[in-house]
Amino acid sequence: MKRRGKTARTTTLMAVVLVLALGSLGIGYAAWTDQLTINGSASAGTMNVQWHVTTLSPMCGDSDGPGGPGQVTGVRDAVDLKLFHFTVANAYPGYEAGCTISWRNNGSLPVRATNLFVNNQVVISGASSSFDLDNDGFNDVTIVFENGVGSVTQPGAGGAAKSIQIQVLPAFPQGETLTFTAHVLFDLPLP
Amino acid sequence: MARKKFNVVTIAAMIAVLALGSLGLGYATWTDQLTINGSATAGKLDIVFANAAVDTDSDGSGPGTCTFGLSGDDKIITITAGNVYPGYVCKVTADVYNAGTLPAKVDSIAPYSNPSDGVWDVDGECLNPNEPIAVGQLRPCSLTVSLDSNAPDAYQGDVISSTVTFNLGINTAP
Numbered sequence: 001m002k003r004r005g006k007t008a009r010t011t012t013l014m015a016v017v018l019v020l021a022l023g024s025l026g027i028g029y030a031a032w033t034d035q036l037t038i039n040g041s042a043s044a045g046t047m048n049v050q051w052h053v054t055t056l057s058p059m060c061g062d063s064d065g066p067g068g069p070g071q072v073t074g075v076r077d078a079v080d081l082k083l084f085h086f087t088v089a090n091a092y093p094g095y096e097a098g099c100t101i102s103w104r105n106n107g108s109l110p111v112r113a114t115n116l117f118v119n120n121q122v123v124i125s126g127a128s129s130s131f132d133l134d135n136d137g138f139n140d141v142t143i144v145f146e147n148g149v150g151s152v153t154q155p156g157a158g159g160a161a162k163s164i165q166i167q168v169l170p171a172f173p174q175g176e177t178l179t180f181t182a183h184v185l186f187d188l189p190l191p
Numbered sequence: 192m193a194r195k196k197f198n199v200v201t202i203a204a205m206i207a208v209l210a211l212g213s214l215g216l217g218y219a220t221w222t223d224q225l226t227i228n229g230s231a232t233a234g235k236l237d238i239v240f241a242n243a244a245v246d247t248d249s250d251g252s253g254p255g256t257c258t259f260g261l262s263g264d265d266k267i268i269t270i271t272a273g274n275v276y277p278g279y280v281c282k283v284t285a286d287v288y289n290a291g292t293l294p295a296k297v298d299s300i301a302p303y304s305n306p307s308d309g310v311w312d313v314d315g316e317c318l319n320p321n322e323p324i325a326v327g328q329l330r331p332c333s334l335t336v337s338l339d340s341n342a343p344d345a346y347q348g349d350v351i352s353s354t355v356t357f358n359l360g361i362n363t364a365p
Contacts, residue, residue: 038332041269042336045273
């Protein structure tokens with residue numbers, strides 16, 4: 001009985017030793033490995049151009065001067081800083097106003113102005129484009145966008161002043177104030 | 192009489208001891224010795240990245256950036272494409288180099304997180320499972336990141352990341 005107990009203890013001891021030996025062997029193997037890692041990350045740039053001026057104050061320069069009856073004023077949209085609202089008041093046929101406006105590139109990519117839009121209709125670059133602001137079937141004003149299309153603005157920079165010329169046509173309704181909203185479309189000036 | 196006998200026996204015994212002692216000394220000088228000196232040098236498993244370079248930065252000095260960085264032990268390469276825009280391509284190449292003294296092989300490749308979605312395209316080429324890398328051998332790797340030229344505006348400012356890990360062991364195959 002005593003002999004059997006001693007044999008059992010010996011067997012147990014051998015098993016433990018074997019487990020430890022194999023374990024240490026495993027640790028040895030594990031240490032003989034190596035590892036390579038490739039990390040890749042990419043972040044897309046942003047295009048974010050906003051009108052730099054908040055108001056055309058007191059008003060745009062016009063054909064009848066500061067004391068004249070007609071006036072064109074403008075204000076940047078309070079929410080969407082890419083929109084600019086113009087108001088043409090007390091105007092008359094032949095009245096003209098020239099507004100100087102600029103934008104700022106707050107994105108991380110350079111931008112190039114491609115078109116000015118008035119009420120979502122394109123203004124032909126460098127030429128007169130007519131618009132029916134009150135949707136009565138007759139054009140009320142002509143608008144010319146000068147020096148704007150094709151100009152490139154780098155990130156963090158402000159665009160040079162651009163000129164928007166407005167001329168009132170005979171169909172402009174008497175006694176009414178008309179408004180329009182302008183925005184500029186930009187693309188990436190990349191090869 | 193008894194005393195004399197004792198002396199004779201004693202002397203004889205001493206002579207025998209001395210004779211046997213001298214014989215033993217003789218035996219002692221007639222010995223030899225063999226020596227085995229053993230030394231062992233452990234091998235080294237050391238796989239690293241080498242020759243990393245920007246292969247393609249599609250706009251050169253344009254707004255897009257394509258860079259890489261290596262960890263101090265040259266075992267981790269980090270590739271970063273920044274200010275990416277539609278049509279931009281960044282490709283970095285590097286060699287996997289067995290700088291150790293033991294042949295290696297790819298034991299496993301950790302799950303590869305690839306953010307490609309048809310607009311972002313991440314294309315990696317490197318080691319394959321069980322691929323052997325002999326001592327001194329170079330294996331080319333590359334990682335290309337691009338944004339589709341028709342990527343919608345929703346991708347502006349988007350960020351992606353991917354990781355692939357190669358677990359390597361000793362190649363014991365002959």
